[in-house]
Amino acid sequence: MDKQTSLLILALGIISTSFGVAAQRDINRRKATAVRKGLVPHYNNGCFLVKIVEGPSWAVGEYATYDAESKQLHIDGEPYDSESFQFILA
Secondary structure: OOHHHHHHHHHHHHHHHHHHHHHHHHHHHHHHHHHHHHHOOOOOOOEEEEEEEEOOOOOOOOEEEEEOOOOEEEEOOEEEEHHHOEEEEO
């Protein structure tokens, strides 16, 4: 095998590996999102303690109260629309 063929095989191997890793990351991200959505409360009344997992950077990792009737999150006493956050039951 000449040098160009070896480099071509090496380059194709690197490219195919990176595509495989990217595809696996996408699958894992979709699974994690599905699990998170399954842990969000689906009730029409009540208040729940939740942990914010996605949203504005200042809120990620914070605990909040989710008011299911008004669909709002109360973080440090301030109400926010829950549509801009992803959260799980704490």
